[in-house]
Amino acid sequence: MNSTLKEIIESLIFISMEPLSLEKIKGVLTDYPDAEIGKAVDELLETYGSNECGIQMVLTGGGYLFTTKPEHDLWIRKLLRNERKNRLSPAALETLSVIAYHQPVTLAEISAVRGVDASHSLKTLLLKRLVKITGRKKAPGKPLIYRTSDKFLTYFGINDIKELPSQEEIMKILDEEEKDIED
Amino acid sequence: MNSTLKEIIESLIFISMEPLSLEKIKGVLTDYPDAEIGKAVDELLETYGSNECGIQMVLTGGGYLFTTKPEHDLWIRKLLRNERKNRLSPAALETLSVIAYHQPVTLAEISAVRGVDASHSLKTLLLKRLVKITGRKKAPGKPLIYRTSDKFLTYFGINDIKELPSQEEIMKILDEEEKDIED
């Protein structure tokens, strides 16, 4: 059996964003006879169908796909949960940036700048201790005031909030974005 | 060897789209002793590092990752209808090398080593997230300081910043270049 062919098919299925049909595989591997491709796919199915392997190859939705075993779901979910705990979402980053540059600031003010209700991402940031509550604003409803924490400074490697990159510094970088295509 | 443990780790690395560190694996598999996890990971690396497999497990950017083999690039691009991935420009690569070997470093320091203004290529590297801003230097004008990012490691297939080409490797290249000129 042609082991290279098997390997190529394996990587095609791995990289494909959707179940990869036999037709598509044949469409890529035009140099190889159809029968050989079919045989290689069958052999792969057998290898990855064995119980020795953590990854499985399945035939679904008209194509081949690598997937995990149902019995490992518990562990996979745990990993995803952990990952979520450790990282920021784009929404949380946006909220954090508004607090960093506009502090001291209230939830209503953050939401106004972002154009969406920021309470969920604010909660995330409080839980991660990147922002802190520093009192109440002397305004109707006495809303809580938020600031970035010391942990925020340590995380980004600065000593003082005054050291945040300025608008001028960032715009100088971003303005070049379009020109950089050929670079 | 516990084959279930190996399988679980395999599926955790498989679903992770970025290098998965040993710490994160241990953080999920709290029921298993660390030594057993380490052994299972090593065994997996060996299995997937062999030439029999189309998918490879690599240790890069501080973690484990499933990826395709470089020699299958052509076939994968044919499937995805993608062009060859772009290389960094010589100027950007040179700037990146200065940052890698001199970090933490300011723009003025990079430009001094290269003998040219490095701001343009620094922008490219920031936008590609290969370098990051990590604060400001306590010096006149408080310039921003730069370091290589985790993405830098993965980009070059390096596991740790300590694995950058060593002084000896660099000297070897220089000797070879000298010989080339003499020949």
Next chain:
Amino acid sequence: MDMSQTYQVNLDNFQGPMDLLLFLIRKKKIDIHDIPISTITYEYLDYLERKDKINLEREAEFLVIAALLIYIKSQMLLPRETMPEEDGDPRQILVNRLLEYQKIKAASTLLREKEGRELQRWNRSVPPPLPKGDDEEIILKEISLFDLAETFFLLMQKKEKENIHIISGKNFSIEEKTEEIIAVLKEKSFLDFVEYFNNQKTIEDALGTFFCLLELIKARIVVALQESLFKPIKVWLRKGSPA
């Protein structure tokens, strides 16, 4: 860069003055620790003069090193009152810079090899099918000050633009807009609903576009789909549509 090819070519082939200097030293087989300053200064200036058009922004950097070479040369010509060891070799600054630059250049060569190999590897851009119930959320891996600042100033820029929306009195043609949408769909197979609207220059344009899309959907020429809640809405051209 292949050295043999750069022999006859201009300054643009060099990454900067250090690159040119290193090239000349290698070409002349000069020991970097004992540079004959007169020779190298002559060679270096000769290269600068070959250029007929002067691009000052770029050449200025070459001129700085030329000035340094001339300065070192003058220092070497001065009679010494003290012993050379005490005074130091005036070439030392240049030697140190050249050695450092040479190292960086060699490291770049090694990194280039690694890059070539890694660029041929492919990672999945979407996760494999995951257990149901865990809706995927984008999470950011490594965040630096740049990301934080970029996020903020882009947000501010967006806000500014929103505040100065001017409804221009331009005549708006539904037919033209419809044709434009179909042309985009034929070229790209689908378009991102939100993105397309954001790219409209005025509110009038955006509203007109929206009406056109509604018409196209009603006429069953296009179809709008959302994979799941909060996912982008995509507009597709129906197969076999009259358009």
